[in-house]
Amino acid sequence: xxxxxxxxxxxxxxxxxxxxxxxxxxxxxxxxxxxxxxxxxxxxxxxxxxxxxxxxxxxxxxxxxxxxxxxxxxxxxxxxxxxxxxxxxxxxxxxxxxxxxxxxxxxxxxxxxxxxxxxxxxxxxxxxxxxxxxxxxxxxxxxxxxxxxxxxxxxxxxxxxxxxxxxxxxxxxxxxxxxxxxxxxxxxxxxxxxxxxxxxxxxxxxxxxxxxxxxxxxxxxxxxxxxxxxxxxxxxxxxxxxxxxxxxxxxxxxxxxxxxxxxxxxxxxx
Amino acid sequence: xxxxxxxxxxxxxxxxxxxxxxxxxxxxxxxxxxxxxxxxxxxxxxxxxxxxxxxxxxxxxxxxxxxxxxxxxxxxxxxxxxxxxxxxxxxxxxxxxxxxxxxxxxxxxxxxxxxxxxxxxxxxxxxxxxxxxxxxxxxxxxxxxxxxxxxxxxxxxxxxxxxxxxxxxxxxxxxxxxxxxxxxxxxxxxxxxxxxxxxxxxxxxxxxxxxxxxxxxxxxxxxxxxxxxxxxxxxxxxxxxxxxxxxxxxxxxxxxxxxxxxxxxxxxxxxxxxxxxxxxxxxxxxxxxxxxxxxxxxxxxxxxxxxxxxxxxxxxxxxxxxxxxxxxxxxxxxxxxxxxxxxxxxxxxxxxxxxxxxxxxxxxxxxxxxxxxxxxxxxxxxxxxxxxxxxxxxxxxxxxxxxxxxxx
Numbered sequence: 001x002x003x004x005x006x007x008x009x010x011x012x013x014x015x016x017x018x019x020x021x022x023x024x025x026x027x028x029x030x031x032x033x034x035x036x037x038x039x040x041x042x043x044x045x046x047x048x049x050x051x052x053x054x055x056x057x058x059x060x061x062x063x064x065x066x067x068x069x070x071x072x073x074x075x076x077x078x079x080x081x082x083x084x085x086x087x088x089x090x091x092x093x094x095x096x097x098x099x100x101x102x103x104x105x106x107x108x109x110x111x112x113x114x115x116x117x118x119x120x121x122x123x124x125x126x127x128x129x130x131x132x133x134x135x136x137x138x139x140x141x142x143x144x145x146x147x148x149x150x151x152x153x154x155x156x157x158x159x160x161x162x163x164x165x166x167x168x169x170x171x172x173x174x175x176x177x178x179x180x181x182x183x184x185x186x187x188x189x190x191x192x193x194x195x196x197x198x199x200x201x202x203x204x205x206x207x208x209x210x211x212x213x214x215x216x217x218x219x220x221x222x223x224x225x226x227x228x229x230x231x232x233x234x235x236x237x238x239x240x241x242x243x244x245x246x247x248x249x250x251x252x253x254x255x256x257x258x259x260x261x262x263x264x265x266x267x268x269x270x
Numbered sequence: 271x272x273x274x275x276x277x278x279x280x281x282x283x284x285x286x287x288x289x290x291x292x293x294x295x296x297x298x299x300x301x302x303x304x305x306x307x308x309x310x311x312x313x314x315x316x317x318x319x320x321x322x323x324x325x326x327x328x329x330x331x332x333x334x335x336x337x338x339x340x341x342x343x344x345x346x347x348x349x350x351x352x353x354x355x356x357x358x359x360x361x362x363x364x365x366x367x368x369x370x371x372x373x374x375x376x377x378x379x380x381x382x383x384x385x386x387x388x389x390x391x392x393x394x395x396x397x398x399x400x401x402x403x404x405x406x407x408x409x410x411x412x413x414x415x416x417x418x419x420x421x422x423x424x425x426x427x428x429x430x431x432x433x434x435x436x437x438x439x440x441x442x443x444x445x446x447x448x449x450x451x452x453x454x455x456x457x458x459x460x461x462x463x464x465x466x467x468x469x470x471x472x473x474x475x476x477x478x479x480x481x482x483x484x485x486x487x488x489x490x491x492x493x494x495x496x497x498x499x500x501x502x503x504x505x506x507x508x509x510x511x512x513x514x515x516x517x518x519x520x521x522x523x524x525x526x527x528x529x530x531x532x533x534x535x536x537x538x539x540x541x542x543x544x545x546x547x548x549x550x551x552x553x554x555x556x557x558x559x560x561x562x563x564x565x566x567x568x569x570x571x572x573x574x575x576x577x578x579x580x581x582x583x584x585x586x587x588x589x590x591x592x593x594x595x596x597x598x599x600x601x602x603x604x605x606x607x608x609x610x611x612x613x614x615x616x617x618x619x620x621x622x623x624x625x626x627x628x629x630x631x632x633x634x635x636x637x638x639x640x641x642x643x644x645x646x647x648x649x650x651x652x653x654x655x656x657x658x659x660x661x662x663x664x665x666x667x668x669x670x671x672x673x674x675x676x677x678x
Contacts (some may be wrong), residue, residue: 085355265534
């Protein structure tokens with residue numbers, strides 16, 4: 001085999017090997033969710049970003065997401081567990097993940113973007129309006145309620161109506177289009193609004209369309225366009241779909257939620 | 271009040287207080303059984319195996335290997351799979367298995383013992399245990415086949431592993447039991463005094479021929495005995511007018527297992543029962559019609575606890591109780607070979623809530639301990655707590671093994 005061919009084959013083999021390491025790390029993330037992690041909260045707290053730790057996204061589980069040694073993010077962690085093969089141990093300046101006695105490697109915890117603490121003109125903190133993610137996007141949950149609760153027909157897995165009880169962690173229960181646009185502007189100026197996601201529960205009288213269009217208009221007062229997704233319940237009248245696109249959303253996502261129509265009927269009654 | 275009367279009153283109050291304290295200990299033991307189910311138990315199999323009953327180990331109910339069933343220190347029945355990552359452990363001390371919660375000794379447990387009659391041979395060479403299971407309650411459980419015809423359309427219930435049982439090998443060598451075999455096993459068990467209840471169950475038979483089969487089994491038993499006390503576990507018949515035939519055949523109880531109370535989850539999780547066998551409404555109607563024939567408390571159903579929100583399960587238990595049906599319930603266990611394999615059962619606290627409130631419902635509607643045991647195999651899961659709440663335990667605060675009243 002010619003030298004260049006040999007090099008190509010070796011490079012491909014190396015890439016496959018690296019891919020497998022990452023795939024195994026992805027599986028490990030799920031195992032951490034299943035089994036939980038044992039750690040000393042006092043020792044580990046210094047590694048955790050204070051704002052991430054207190055974010056409603058972490059539901060007070062005790063651990064934020066963490067990045068595994070090769071870069072895969074372990075999400076949906078179930079938090080502290082005493083009886084688990086996995087443990088976090090502080091070694092010098094590092095938090096190290098162990099599987100029983102086998103050292104897996106150093107893990108890191110995501111840091112909150114500094115923009116999160118900036119104040120809007122109306123006095124709220126940026127982070128009470130939206131969230132900046134590691135991918136450089138900006139997301140907003142515009143309300144802490146879903147009107148389906150009025151009929152007792154919320155999706156059976158969804159806790160959006162619980163978010164209003166988050167207290168100081170979730171201070172603005174309904175975000176106005178003006179607030180969303182201002183937060184978007186701050187994020188965009190900081191280079192971290194490269195994707196804009198807006199979601200929330202059902203608005204009474206299905207007025208999501210109006211709201212989303214108002215938000216898009218408010219953003220477009222300053223920017224010709226944005227790259228974003230509107231997460232909506234399936235509109236009663238499909239002919240309105242194009243209005244989201246006209247408003248500037250590149251994508252919209254009617255949430256389905258589950259397998260089979262019987263499952264939809266039982267778990268998503270609203 | 272004179273001194274003697276005062277002493278009687280004080281003794282009575284002390285006795286009542288002691289009984290309440292004992293009841294609470296047993297209730298805590300009931301809770302612990304659910305914790306063991308959730309968390310599992312750490313143990314060294316080499317140390318524990320010598321303490322397990324060889325006959326129990328051979329039972330199809332112990333097909334997963336590991337520990338057999340056992341009773342906790344005060345008599346409550348429990349099970350627990352091996353798990354390394356759990357606060358519970360079994361340690362052998364002085365030749366006895368002692369259950370620990372972390373470093374706290376809970377007490378000595380006793381592993382279930384099989385009945386020797388299970389190893390007796392039929393005239394055709396099979397053992398009794400290949401045909402029926404002999405329970406500690408002095409009853410028999412017969413799963414007449416290891417398949418459910420709903421699988422042919424891919425519509426068997428998502429949680430049900432009956433179609434996997436054909437792979438159990440030695441634990442389940444007779445895949446389809448004949449009425450003659452069942453009757454012979456029954457006869458052997460009855461002579462040994464352990465056929466005081468006879469439960470027969472299985473999957474759907476092609477062309478819904480369960481009725482024929484069950485009548486044939488009953489006739490075969492009655493070739494030797496004028497009566498038996500039993501429960502026919504059947505799918506809701508397409509034609510409800512056949513229900514009296516089960517009673518005429520000699521079954522005092524009937525069980526039609528709804529599995530899930532939420533009608534949409536029922537349709538999703540039990541597609542065959544929904545599409546091929548009348549649908550949800552028909553199943554509920556079958557239960558209500560059965561009460562007219564078999565009487566209040568002699569009609570049963572069961573719900574797999576953990577497949578739906580617990581409020582829905584409790585709603586089902588209450589509704590059916592109001593119609594005279596004892597709706598039992600179990601704790602969901604994901605089974606290999608089923609679509610739900612890999613899922614987890616809800617936490618112990620979830621199952622406890624159903625167990626606690628479900629048994630309160632039974633008491634409110636006046637069901638009896640006998641009725642709680644006379645239906646499907648899930649009966650004991652709630653029957654023990656029911657007994658405890660009724661004060662049906664020994665003076666020393668232990669829960670004795672309940673047994674069916676002797677027929678002979």
